[in-house]
Amino acid sequence: MPEFGSLESQEVRSYWEHEADDFTPWLAAEIRAEPASKLEEALELDLAVLEEEKSVGRYNVDIFAEVVDDNRKVIIENQLGSSDHDHLGKSIAYASGVDADIIVWIAPRFYDEHRDAMQWLNENSREGVDLFAIRLEVWRIGDSEPAVRLNPVAEPSEWKEKAQRPQNELSDTETLREEYWTTFRNRIEEENSVLSARKPFPDYYYNNPIGKAGVELQFTIKATENELGVALVIRDDAELYQHLVGDREAIDSQFGQEVVWEEPEETRAGKARSKITVTKHAEVQDEARWDEYTEWMLQAGEQFHHVFYDRLQVY
Numbered sequence: 001m002p003e004f005g006s007l008e009s010q011e012v013r014s015y016w017e018h019e020a021d022d023f024t025p026w027l028a029a030e031i032r033a034e035p036a037s038k039l040e041e042a043l044e045l046d047l048a049v050l051e052e053e054k055s056v057g058r059y060n061v062d063i064f065a066e067v068v069d070d071n072r073k074v075i076i077e078n079q080l081g082s083s084d085h086d087h088l089g090k091s092i093a094y095a096s097g098v099d100a101d102i103i104v105w106i107a108p109r110f111y112d113e114h115r116d117a118m119q120w121l122n123e124n125s126r127e128g129v130d131l132f133a134i135r136l137e138v139w140r141i142g143d144s145e146p147a148v149r150l151n152p153v154a155e156p157s158e159w160k161e162k163a164q165r166p167q168n169e170l171s172d173t174e175t176l177r178e179e180y181w182t183t184f185r186n187r188i189e190e191e192n193s194v195l196s197a198r199k200p201f202p203d204y205y206y207n208n209p210i211g212k213a214g215v216e217l218q219f220t221i222k223a224t225e226n227e228l229g230v231a232l233v234i235r236d237d238a239e240l241y242q243h244l245v246g247d248r249e250a251i252d253s254q255f256g257q258e259v260v261w262e263e264p265e266e267t268r269a270g271k272a273r274s275k276i277t278v279t280k281h282a283e284v285q286d287e288a289r290w291d292e293y294t295e296w297m298l299q300a301g302e303q304f305h306h307v308f309y310d311r312l313q314v315y
Contacts, residue, residue: 010138010146012080012108019080020053024062027078027106028052031065035211036196039076042134042150043104044185044199046209046216047074056097059090064098068216069207072101083107083114083133095129103131110135110153118154130156173223174202180221180290181206187294194305195298207233210305212312215240217304218275219297223284228293230300231277232308238264241274243315244308251276254307 016022028049030037040047046068054064063076075098077091087105095103105118110133118133125131133154139147170178181200188197195208195217208217214237220229234241241264244251252259257278264272278300282293 005141005144007139007141010140012136012138015138015146016080019078020062023078023080024052027076028063031063032213034209034213036209038148038150039104039106039134040209041196042152043102043132044197045069045074045102046198046207054098056094059094061090061094061098067102069203069205070201073098074102074104075100076104076106079105079107080136081107082109083111085114088114088117101129103129104134105132106134106136106150108136115154122154122156132156170202176223176284177204177221178202179287180284180293183290184219184294184297187298191298193298193302195301208301210312211309215312217301219301221284226281226283227279228282228284228297229277229279230297230304231275232304234264234274236271236273238272238274240312240315244276244311247311251307255303 016026027037027039031039031047031049036046047065048068049063049065051064053060053062061075062078063074065074065076066072067074075091075094077087077094079087083105087107091103091105094100115133118131122131131154132152135151135153137149137151139149178200184206185197185200188195198206198208200206204221206219208219210217210232214235216233216235218229218231218233220227220231222229245261248261255278260275260277260279262275262277264274267273280293280296280300283289284293
């Protein structure tokens with residue numbers, strides 16, 4: 001019979017003595033590193049750190065970041081003790097000072113009144129402002145290496161967010177996209193995939209990290225063209241694209257369909273972007289076939305991860 005050890009909760013100050021000097025630099029480094037950090041997995045968002053200890057009035061916000069996909073502004077407030085009114089007030093003040101879209105408050109223990117306050121703000125703030133209370137946990141099993149867990153205890157409700165929208169705010173196409181990406185996100189979670197579950201939005205694309213900064217997997221819906229796509233998108237790195245082109249024959253042979261290579265082109269933002277893409281004809285409006293379509297996307301995305309992940313790490 002197998003023998004199992006017991007999970008033992010650790011005091012977080014045994015690993016980070018000081019919030020600003022120890023924990024904040026560690027968390028910022030985790031967000032900057034590849035693959036996705038535990039915080040990004042908890043939020044289901046890909047983040048980019050803009051500034052640590054950013055000055056906001058008389059105080060400094062621990063981490064000022066943005067969402068990679070849509071540039072929403074994020075403030076992250078850390079503490080290594082139990083939640084308190086001071087940090088709750090600072091989080092709101094910082095968000096106001098930088099016009100943030102997302103507030104993330106991290107602490108090892110949350111009192112009920114602070115967790116409830118965050119949830120109340122989620123339910124009563126305008127759509128587009130999201131608040132997260134994240135419990136910082138460190139665990140060990142016997143003499144094992146410590147493991148960090150970031151556990152959301154208060155977060156936005158997708159159902160309430162959608163219910164509070166003004167009628168007809170989204171077009172029929174946007175509604176279809178959001179529902180499709182929700183189905184795809186749920187499938188990623190159910191299949192325990194190497195892909196990362198991300199919050200669905202009504203955009204034509206659904207992005208995923210692949211372990212290298214400036215590179216991402218991009219899933220797309222082109223409803224008017226009846227086409228689904230999966231692509232490796234490379235931003236501002238023509239040398240990396242040419243490096244992969246040098247291995248094009250081997251890469252193409254690993255896919256069971258045509259692979260389209262798009263040379264770097266300048267975007268409207270003045271940045272170069274190149275893509276490596278596979279596509280599938282799909283009647284996306286036919287919801288009865290979404291299981292088939294999400295299965296194809298899942299398999300194609302995992303194939304891209306298998307083909308490119310190691311190649312991206314050595315360049």
